Amino acid sequence: MAGGAPLDTPFGRFVPPNLTPDPVHGIGDWTLDQFAVAVRQGVRPDGKAYYPAFTYEFYNQFTDQDMADLWTAFRTVPPVSVPTAQHDLNFPFNLRWGLKLWRARYMTQSETTPVMAQSDAWNRGQQLVNKATHCGACHTKRGLFGGLDANAKLEGNTNLPGGSKAPSISTEDLLSRGWTVANMAYALRTGITPDGDVLGGSMAEAIAQGTGMLTEGDREAIATYLLTPSGQISVGLPTNAAVSSMDSMAGMESGGN
Amino acid sequence: MKRSITIGAIIASSLGAAALAHSGATGVVLERMNGMSAMKKVMGELAPMMRGEVPYDVAAAQKGAATIMAHAGGGMVKLFPEEAIPATSYAVPALWERWDDFSDLADLLESQAFGLAMAIPNGLTAPEPPSPPHDMEAMNNMSDMVGMTDAVVQPSQDLTVAQLMGVEPTADAHTSPTVLPEERESSSLDYTMMAAPAAFEMVSQTCAACHSQFRRGS
Known part of the structure; x- marks a missing residue:
């Protein structure tokens, strides 16, 4: 510090x-x-x-x-x-x-107005993505004077400091690359992408010092927000918690036999 | 004769395809890229298993851990001779400038893959710690109870403000990619008592530590 x-x-x-x-x-x-x-x-x-x-x-x-x-x-x-x-x-x-x-x-204003029709997870995700985790700082391209391009929000930046690139994390692109709420929440802790690569570069630091410190619920909220297509309502996507509670129920049944 | 030409053509075209897949890399660069790709394939296949999304397959997971071991450690570093870095390579000069750090990470990856192989039979949850014999019956009964499946080893969420600010190490700091290998107490780790996903995540953290320092781009 x-x-x-x-x-x-x-x-x-x-x-x-x-x-x-x-x-x-x-x-x-x-x-x-x-x-x-x-x-x-x-x-x-x-x-x-x-x-x-x-x-x-x-x-x-x-x-x-x-x-x-x-x-x-x-x-x-x-x-x-x-x-x-x-x-x-x-x-x-x-x-x-x-x-x-x-x-x-x-200077832009971050979009954080809650949307009543969306789930709590989506709204929490909107807060995190557009404010605290400031994903757009790297994943939105900037103009000649460093201003964020509001027409290309989260669509990637090929000109990051040091010559590195940040890929598009628009909903359409993420879905086409095989991302799900579960594997994205996991990647935000482990860095493992759906194809098995492990993220390096500045994203490794963003994970180790940032998203990896969040709760599992917050990581799932980020994924829910990023993966919900514009104009659609996010649904209760399956989470690890739901799976493990189902396992517990199965265990209870077998335990009774 | 015709057959050997055909076989030759098949080999040549498959080599060509592999080279093209890596933007024209050849020789030792292609060799190490193939090694990295083999490990990437393993990580991609095991991750859904470690999340409990697909059926847990001990044999497949063990094979994956063995693949990583084979491509880590000495097997990895020997593929990085000091030479002018070709444009096709993703390696950065820091890899040779801080060779010991790179070499340590390669060795750490090998030992963690071995650790993963030891943890894989445990499945998705850590085994119960050993208890005195007179408690065994109680433990067996308890293992059927609801809630016992929640024992997956996860980084603690109960961090102090100082830990969240990064000025005080966390309890799971030994697995953090920001901690140098020599600072980790890997010798004190007992992989046989670890849930496989926890061991798997340690492997991924070493991949991330290496990629963030020694790989161009992300």
Whole structure:
């Protein structure tokens, strides 16, 4: 939390800052309100904007409770007194005031309005995919100035930092590649795809540090949301829990014999 | 003569098909890609079995574990001679720059595949821990009760905030791809007391650790 791996992009090198509660080099002297403005609106306590390398676009629908929970969690991290390295950006991207223009033109709002007709799992999945797990940060392509392409949501990005690619995770493409709720929930923990490959690249990190830490229910919710075709109602898809309860019932019957 | 030409043509065309499947890779690159593909096939076949979606087949699973063992460890690293990386290869220079890390992961994969083979007879759930003889009857009766099938070994969901933030290791950190092989306490693992899916997931974590460091793309 005291910094991390730099992100090399066409705009230059971004360096993650110190997020520990150190009062000098970290965020120790911030207030909850300043933290909430930073995370949800992408604005620093000094009023300047963050570069969208910090994926605050995805967090603008976080609730006040979400912010309070996150703040509490961040306060538990041991402080580390290490100064944050400076970004090394190319002109004109090194001019931070330009971000105000960027925000006005490109900043998107994450879609998280609950849909009454959909299942709880679908709605939970929508929250996770479009907010906390920010799948679109990699799986949605970006324009010349790094803005997310709203017309190609989750349709893949062939131009990620470092020259890697993120495949399309649109519903149609996922279904055609053999994904199901069960095997996707499993992949979000183990990295194993339906054809037996084991995901590497930045997705391995997203699994190890992200989706692998979620509950099984949340992983199934992500899969339910991503695999429900637009305009269709998600149904109660079979889950491991349902299977194991059936096994238990079978065991009970044989136990009675 | 005609027959040998026909056979030759069949061999040539099948070699051609294999090479094409890997975008023109040849020689040692094709050989290691074929090894990776064989392991991928095993993972793809065993995953639904480990999730309980298809019938559990001990013999097929054992054969799969043996296939991974054969393509891991020394059998894997010998196929990565230090040479200019051809465009067809997915290997990245870091593989040779951090050869010991790569070699350790290859060895870890071999020992985990062996561990998987030991855990496979246990099926989808971990066996009951051994108990004193006078409890055996009670244990046998209990094994028929509802709820006993839930003993599949899973990473603990009861993580502290510090663990979720990644600043404190979790109880299952020994299986995490972010933990270096030398930090893992693999010697203390008893695969004979492990559910097969747990051993299988450890194999997948080593695949992920290696792919994320030493394979181009995802």
